[in-house]
Amino acid sequence: MLRQAxxxxxxxxxxxxxxxxxxxxxxxxxxxxxxxxxNAHIFEDVYACVNILSDDFSKLPxxxxxxxxxxxxxxRRKSHEIVYLLSKRxxxxxxxxxxxxxxxxxxxxxxxxxxxxxxxxxxxxxxLEPKTEAVTMKITEEGLVLYEVTEQGxxxxxxxxxxxxxxxxxxxxxxxRTPLQVFKERAEANQLASDHNTKMLExxxxxxxxxxxxxxxxxxxxxxxxxxxxKVQGTDNIAVIDxxxxxxxxxxxxxxxxxxxxxxxxxxxxxxxxKVPLHKLNEMGRATYANVEQQSLDYVKNTLLPKATxxxxxxxxxxxxPLAQINRREEWYCKLNMDVELRxxxxxxxxxxxxxxxxxxxxxxxARIANERSPLEGDIGKRALVTKNYTYLDLLDALAEAQIKRxxxxxxxxxxxx
Numbered sequence: 001m002l003r004q005a006x007x008x009x010x011x012x013x014x015x016x017x018x019x020x021x022x023x024x025x026x027x028x029x030x031x032x033x034x035x036x037x038x039n040a041h042i043f044e045d046v047y048a049c050v051n052i053l054s055d056d057f058s059k060l061p062x063x064x065x066x067x068x069x070x071x072x073x074x075x076r077r078k079s080h081e082i083v084y085l086l087s088k089r090x091x092x093x094x095x096x097x098x099x100x101x102x103x104x105x106x107x108x109x110x111x112x113x114x115x116x117x118x119x120x121x122x123x124x125x126x127x128l129e130p131k132t133e134a135v136t137m138k139i140t141e142e143g144l145v146l147y148e149v150t151e152q153g154x155x156x157x158x159x160x161x162x163x164x165x166x167x168x169x170x171x172x173x174x175x176x177r178t179p180l181q182v183f184k185e186r187a188e189a190n191q192l193a194s195d196h197n198t199k200m201l202e203x204x205x206x207x208x209x210x211x212x213x214x215x216x217x218x219x220x221x222x223x224x225x226x227x228x229x230x231k232v233q234g235t236d237n238i239a240v241i242d243x244x245x246x247x248x249x250x251x252x253x254x255x256x257x258x259x260x261x262x263x264x265x266x267x268x269x270x271x272x273x274x275k276v277p278l279h280k281l282n283e284m285g286r287a288t289y290a291n292v293e294q295q296s297l298d299y300v301k302n303t304l305l306p307k308a309t310x311x312x313x314x315x316x317x318x319x320x321x322p323l324a325q326i327n328r329r330e331e332w333y334c335k336l337n338m339d340v341e342l343r344x345x346x347x348x349x350x351x352x353x354x355x356x357x358x359x360x361x362x363x364x365x366x367a368r369i370a371n372e373r374s375p376l377e378g379d380i381g382k383r384a385l386v387t388k389n390y391t392y393l394d395l396l397d398a399l400a401e402a403q404i405k406r407x408x409x410x411x412x413x414x415x416x417x418x
Contacts, residue, residue, distance in 0.1 A: 045267050048281055049274040050108040057307055058101035060336040062087045064320065067331040075332065082125060082323060086315065086334060090115075090128035102130055103166055104307070108274065111168040111176030114147065116158055117318065125319065128164070137165075137175060145174075161322075164314055179273055275303040300341045308336040360384040 064075040064083045077084045090099045099115075106113035114131040136148040145160035167176035271278055277295040278284075316333045324332040353370075356362040365381035368374065375381050 045270045045281070049270060049276045050105060052276055052280050053108060053274060053303070053307075054101045054104035056304060056341065057104045057311075058097045060304070060308060060338065060340055062096060062100075062334060062336055064332060064334050066324075066329060067333070069330070080323070080327070082319065085125065085128060086319075091130075092127070094130075099128065099130065100311070103311070107166060107168040107176065107307075108179060111170070111178040113164075113166040115164040115166075116149075117162045117164060119162065125323075139174075161318060164318060166310060166314055275299075297342075300338060304341060305338065308338065312336060357385055358387055360386045 064080075064086060066073050066075050066079075075083050077088075087096055089095055094102075103113045103115070114135045116129045116131055117125055118127045118129055120126055131149055134150040136150075138146045138148060140146060147158045147160065147163045147165075149156050149158060167173075169179065170176045267281060267283060268278065271281055271283075277292075277299050279292045279295060280299070312334050320332040320334060324330070353362065353367045357364060357367055362370075363382055363384055365375035368376070368381065
């Protein structure tokens with residue numbers, strides 16, 4: 001469903017409302033194919049982009065943290081049931097990864113996703129239920145946001161604080177816009193090129209053309225020529241050259257059509273709209289090891305990170321911050337762990353972990369747990385390590401004075417070298 005709210009006017013499109021989608025996406029008379037929400041997934045390039053984005057987004061581990069003044073600690077499932085709902089099972093029919101994949105698929109196809117926060121009579125959260133029914137967004141005169149959901153022919157109103165509304169590209173901050181509106185013409189052109197290519201292959205790769213002859217050829221002779229061509233080639237696209245007949249090509253040649261290049265161009269446009277690097281779509285025409293590595297970093301920073309931040313802030317504002325106030329905690333917030341996408345090979349990870357342990361960024365046990373290994377027994381794995389060459393700047397003077405006194409006491413001369 002696509003919901004649009006502009007100046008308090010709302011448009012609701014159901015999943016099978018073909019006419020409504022054609023109004024948005026256009027219905028050009030000169031095109032044989034029209035891309036709509038209901039058939040967009042069959043366009044292979046669109047499907048590939050959406051599948052990649054939804055998989056990469058959903059696989060990011062979700063963690064909930066608590067901040068106390070300057071200290072940050074991770075909340076475990078035993079700390080509060082909301083951790084289990086968000087990270088494992090938001091409702092009885094879905095795991096967390098399926099729910100978040102659904103969110104991204106809806107955002108890619110429709111620009112919006114709605115999940116209801118179901119509460120009991122005491123206000124405690126029971127589940128997170130995605131809404132697949134028609135949803136209408138309304139704004140009251142007081143500026144409050146309400147959502148009307150049509151369920152089995154009945155309309156139910158849900159207050160804004162009980163609805164997670166994830167938005168994609170938006171021009172008013174209230175409703176996201178479907179990317180289909182952006183690339184519909186490009187996807188349709190891509191499909192037309194693919195259909196034309198397939199049709200020509202089915203016809204044996206023969207070009208369209210006509211035959212010319214000096215003088216006149218009666219209807220019976222034309223039919224004979226046509227039937228002779230069908231016997232040889234099985235198509236009406238060209239005829240047999242005989243008795244002074246000449247062939248004149250009316251279509252463009254195989255070399256001029258350049259189907260592969262046109263397909264690449266369309267793929268690049270669709271990939272650019274979704275911000276998916278081409279190497280993820282198996283387009284390696286200009287790929288090198290260096291630029292693939294850089295594209296992977298750019299993909300995490302410019303594509304996945306904004307999506308993760310959008311998700312995190314909606315969860316924080318409507319779920320975790322109110323729960324923190326109820327439980328009299330300073331701050332609860334969630335984070336999607338981007339290290340999954342940035343994880344390098346084993347040797348590089350080991351080098352990074354060694355640097356973090358030497359600088360006391362991680363303890364030995366924290367590094368072992370990150371690699372799913374049991375912590376060391378006792379306190380040895382909990383203690384922070386640091387190289388003995390490190391010290392505080394304000395202690396350098398005291399250290400120098402102590403060394404001088406110790407040297408003088410021992411009769412050692414300290415000679416400064418230029």
